[in-house]
Amino acid sequence: MIRVLLVDDHTMVRKGIRMLLQAFSDVTIIGESQDGHDAIIKATKFMPDVILMDLSMPGGLDGFQSSREIVKQHPKSKIVILTMFDEEIYIQQAVQVGAYGYILKNSHGELLIEAIREVHQGKRFYKTSIAEEKIKQWMKQQHKQNRELSPILTYRETEIVRLIVLGYSNREVADKLLISVKTVENHKANIMQKLEFTTKRDLIQFAIRNRYLDLTF
Numbered sequence: 001m002i003r004v005l006l007v008d009d010h011t012m013v014r015k016g017i018r019m020l021l022q023a024f025s026d027v028t029i030i031g032e033s034q035d036g037h038d039a040i041i042k043a044t045k046f047m048p049d050v051i052l053m054d055l056s057m058p059g060g061l062d063g064f065q066s067s068r069e070i071v072k073q074h075p076k077s078k079i080v081i082l083t084m085f086d087e088e089i090y091i092q093q094a095v096q097v098g099a100y101g102y103i104l105k106n107s108h109g110e111l112l113i114e115a116i117r118e119v120h121q122g123k124r125f126y127k128t129s130i131a132e133e134k135i136k137q138w139m140k141q142q143h144k145q146n147r148e149l150s151p152i153l154t155y156r157e158t159e160i161v162r163l164i165v166l167g168y169s170n171r172e173v174a175d176k177l178l179i180s181v182k183t184v185e186n187h188k189a190n191i192m193q194k195l196e197f198t199t200k201r202d203l204i205q206f207a208i209r210n211r212y213l214d215l216t217f
Contacts, residue, residue, distance in 0.1 A: 002027045003048045004028065004030065004049070004050045004052060004116060005033065005046060005051045006018065006031070007034075007052060007053045007054055007063070007066070008032075008052070009057045017052065020112065021116075024113055026117075030046045030048055031045070031046045035058055036060075036062060037059055037061050039053070039066045040069050043077055048077050049078065050077070050116050050120055051079045051080070053066065053079050053082065054083060055083045055090065056083075063081060063083070067099055068098070078101070078119040078120060078122075079098070079100060079101070080100060080103065080115050081101065082103060083102075083105060084104060084106070095135065095138045101115045102126045102127070102128055103115050107127065111127060124139065153191065156177070156187065157191050157194075158212070160173055163177075164204070165207040
């Protein structure tokens with residue numbers, strides 16, 4: 001059974017979607033929200049498999065902001081943006097916040113159930129006027145950015161990256177962290193391997209992009 005949380009500020013829209021989905025035995029709506037704040041609360045409470053998310057909602061928290069927070073807190077809940085907006089800027093933003101699906105409210109009912117089933121299986125489902133190849137390219141770029149923003153570096157490795165970018169030599173890093181030069185060199189080799197970098201320049205650019213100089217220890 002696919003457990004769905006429905007988020008839309010219009011009661012009649014939620015009622016219509018609920019009636020539509022009742023015809024399918026493998027889907028059940030476990031909760032409804034009419035604003036972004038409540039959506040985040042209910043995502044935590046119910047841990048839905050799929051969240052149907054409207055974009056324009058009251059309360060100061062739109063569908064993109066809510067989706068970003070839910071994806072961060074509950075990555076297993078797959079979000080499908082359900083909206084009237086078909087412009088490129090909205091669709092690209094949906095990719096950036098981590099939405100698995102994006103369909104229009106005037107779509108046929110079968111498209112909605114298809115979207116729910118597909119994203120529940122971990123597949124992306126975007127049905128818009130934007131070419132699929134373009135959307136796939138955005139997804140590739142976002143995946144790369146997410147990998148860079150969430151590297152699997154240890155606390156000590158993060159310290160070393162920051163000091164390298166600040167211009168410290170291996171000896172100076174070793175003295176500052178009270179470890180041996182050999183240990184610093186081993187850490188540097190592991191860091192380059194994890195991040196799939198081959199040059200110090202790559203590492204410095206990565207650290208600047210991800211604000212490592214702002215970190216304090």
